[in-house]
Amino acid sequence: MLPALRNLREGGKGGLAFRLSLFILTATAFIFLTAFGYSYFYSRKQILANVEKNAEAVTMATVSKIEVVLEGVAKVPSYLARNLQGDKPSLPVLQQQIIALLQTNPEIFGSTVAYEPYAYEARSRYFAPYICRGKYGGLVPTFLGNEEYQYFFLDWYQLPKELDQAVWSEPYFDEGAGNIMMSTYSVPFYTYREGEKIFTGVVTADISLEWLMEIINKLSPHQAGYSFLVSRNGVFVSHPRKEYIMQESVFSIAEANHDRELREIGRDMIRGGKGFVTIKSNFAGQRSWMYYAPLPSLGWSIGVVFPEERLFAGIGRLNAVVLGIGAAGFFALLIVIVAISGTITKPLRVLADKAGEIARGNLEVEVPTVSSHDEVAALSHSFQNMQVALKEYINNLAETTAAKERIESELKIAHTIQMSFLPKRFPPFPEKQEFEIFAALEPAKEVGGDLYDFFLIDDDHVFFSVGDVSGKGVPAALFMAVTKTLMKGIAGQSVFPSLALTKVNQELCKDNDSSMFVTVFCGILNFKTGELLFANAGHNAPVLMAAEGEPRWLESDPGFMLGIMEDWQYDTSRLMLHPGDTLVLYSDGVTEAMNVRKEFFTDEALLRTLAACPDRNPETLVTAVLEAVAGFAGEEPQSDDITVLALRYRGRT
Numbered sequence: 001m002l003p004a005l006r007n008l009r010e011g012g013k014g015g016l017a018f019r020l021s022l023f024i025l026t027a028t029a030f031i032f033l034t035a036f037g038y039s040y041f042y043s044r045k046q047i048l049a050n051v052e053k054n055a056e057a058v059t060m061a062t063v064s065k066i067e068v069v070l071e072g073v074a075k076v077p078s079y080l081a082r083n084l085q086g087d088k089p090s091l092p093v094l095q096q097q098i099i100a101l102l103q104t105n106p107e108i109f110g111s112t113v114a115y116e117p118y119a120y121e122a123r124s125r126y127f128a129p130y131i132c133r134g135k136y137g138g139l140v141p142t143f144l145g146n147e148e149y150q151y152f153f154l155d156w157y158q159l160p161k162e163l164d165q166a167v168w169s170e171p172y173f174d175e176g177a178g179n180i181m182m183s184t185y186s187v188p189f190y191t192y193r194e195g196e197k198i199f200t201g202v203v204t205a206d207i208s209l210e211w212l213m214e215i216i217n218k219l220s221p222h223q224a225g226y227s228f229l230v231s232r233n234g235v236f237v238s239h240p241r242k243e244y245i246m247q248e249s250v251f252s253i254a255e256a257n258h259d260r261e262l263r264e265i266g267r268d269m270i271r272g273g274k275g276f277v278t279i280k281s282n283f284a285g286q287r288s289w290m291y292y293a294p295l296p297s298l299g300w301s302i303g304v305v306f307p308e309e310r311l312f313a314g315i316g317r318l319n320a321v322v323l324g325i326g327a328a329g330f331f332a333l334l335i336v337i338v339a340i341s342g343t344i345t346k347p348l349r350v351l352a353d354k355a356g357e358i359a360r361g362n363l364e365v366e367v368p369t370v371s372s373h374d375e376v377a378a379l380s381h382s383f384q385n386m387q388v389a390l391k392e393y394i395n396n397l398a399e400t401t402a403a404k405e406r407i408e409s410e411l412k413i414a415h416t417i418q419m420s421f422l423p424k425r426f427p428p429f430p431e432k433q434e435f436e437i438f439a440a441l442e443p444a445k446e447v448g449g450d451l452y453d454f455f456l457i458d459d460d461h462v463f464f465s466v467g468d469v470s471g472k473g474v475p476a477a478l479f480m481a482v483t484k485t486l487m488k489g490i491a492g493q494s495v496f497p498s499l500a501l502t503k504v505n506q507e508l509c510k511d512n513d514s515s516m517f518v519t520v521f522c523g524i525l526n527f528k529t530g531e532l533l534f535a536n537a538g539h540n541a542p543v544l545m546a547a548e549g550e551p552r553w554l555e556s557d558p559g560f561m562l563g564i565m566e567d568w569q570y571d572t573s574r575l576m577l578h579p580g581d582t583l584v585l586y587s588d589g590v591t592e593a594m595n596v597r598k599e600f601f602t603d604e605a606l607l608r609t610l611a612a613c614p615d616r617n618p619e620t621l622v623t624a625v626l627e628a629v630a631g632f633a634g635e636e637p638q639s640d641d642i643t644v645l646a647l648r649y650r651g652r653t
Helices: 002-011 016-083 091-104 155-163 210-217 250-256 260-270 313-341 348-359 375-421 473-491 497-509 603-611 618-633
Strands: 108-115 129-133 139-143 172-174 180-193 196-208 226-230 236-238 275-279 288-295 300-307 435-442 450-456 461-469 518-526 531-537 543-545 573-576 582-586 642-649
Touching: 016 091, 016 108, 016 180, 016 196, 016 210, 016 275, 016 288, 016 300, 091 108, 091 129, 091 139, 155 180, 155 196, 180 210, 210 226, 210 236, 226 260, 250 260, 260 275, 260 288, 260 300, 435 450, 435 461, 435 618, 450 473, 450 642, 461 473, 461 582, 461 642, 473 497, 473 518, 497 518, 497 531, 543 603, 582 618, 603 618, 618 642
Parallel strands: none
Antiparallel strands: 108 129, 108 196, 129 139, 172 180, 180 196, 226 236, 226 300, 275 288, 288 300, 435 642, 450 461, 461 518, 518 531, 531 573, 543 582, 582 642
16 A cells, blocks of 8 residues: 555656546545435435325325215215105105115214295294204204294305305304214205296205314324314314314414415415425424315315425435445545556456457456556546446336336226226116117227216216317326216206306316317207207217118207316207117217328218118117228228217107
């Protein structure tokens, strides 16, 4: 070691050894500090990304779990409300219906059917039989309403009446049930006189929120963190600080601490938004990160708080270790460089032999470290770096290949999931002999944006639709899933297709930052009478195949695409179908399919294909269209999703 130092000193600042040592040490220090800084900030970024991803997964799983319970609760009063739209039941019958509701749904604490003043009996201003669970078991019947408790002025009665829709109430403490926190789901019901819709009353279902609070309190993945729940007004329903529950809100805490950012977060929470944001210490006790997401059914919001100190504790310990190792490595490198600079380099022939081994694919060959003051040492160092770089390149290539295979596998799974959204059992309604229906969808990629759906609204009506989302791939598939879900949820409650399209359009326009849109044709068929109500939102006009005659286009108002203009109002058209009439719906992937000469299949080709089918069976028609398009395209890859749905009205048999 000492001779090497002496040689380095004697070589002076102009010597190769001195310059090489100075260059390597400077470069090493720079690389280390750069790598250290990058590693710190990248690790911090990755930790936040992983926390956000995990928080989102856990929170959304919890939301789904809660939504399943809430949706199940909501269906019960909704079903009873529909039954009350006919003749008024007697009091014993009405009470028995409420008792049956509570016996079959243990999650419901109590229920009432509250009528408008004098609506049930001309002499009775108050009529609201209420049955709830007793403190010691059993069901306790009673009646709501008196001069001190005028229920028709309360929120649980007024809100569904004014909004003309079912509503969850804000949380409240029910002192009569043992000071239990509860929420009420209220569903309006109506009677119809001479075609006029008259509000008659509401059906309610009370649920205890104890189970919900227990689920929320178990959300936090860190011991030092916590979770909470706020109502649609920002009031705390669940929080580790008991004094906050039903006493404080996000906005009151923000106001007390003059925290404008917290106020904006609260506004986004009650609007149904979700996000991953930083919050100040005056809210969480220390600087923290928070993930929040909505509970759609209740209109409430869940928040999960992660203390920043706990999140990045591992980075601090890692940095200390890395700095220690780096300092030790730096001084070790200094010693090695000084030692190498005082030795004689090995012959270039040895390096050439080792280079040949590397060229033949042997990346594990040991490249000697040459001790000299000339360029041989630099050449040896370069070979070592090259060897490491080749190993890293091969490792990266293997990782890239594995990632590609993983993505392909995930897309196949996404395709399976997307197809599961669509009806795939045919015939879907074998007990209904008045009509036949068949549909098929062939995506251009693993996942696509086309959709179709059909379901029975009641014993006399069937709803059907075909849609086409702008774009392709995963974004279109996600937008398709949202559209289908909204259509099924809203159309099942709508008498007119135009009303369903109007409400779906309003929902899709909300926070549609991606500016995606979807075209939809939908209809409601009364298969007892043959009356067809339909509406169009910018979709291709269907083909009407009369029992006698050639196929022709069904004339309708083309409307405007969903998701673009929130205030657009759609029109409903009427058509009387005769036994044997068939309606064929399709997406533009049919008529715009191209062959190798870049020619389109065209509307005329579709009409010719349908006219050439002697059998008007829906499955035969759909298969014929798909085969015609495939035969026309030939070897040309499919560029757009293809969807075809055929509905045949048979009438009463």
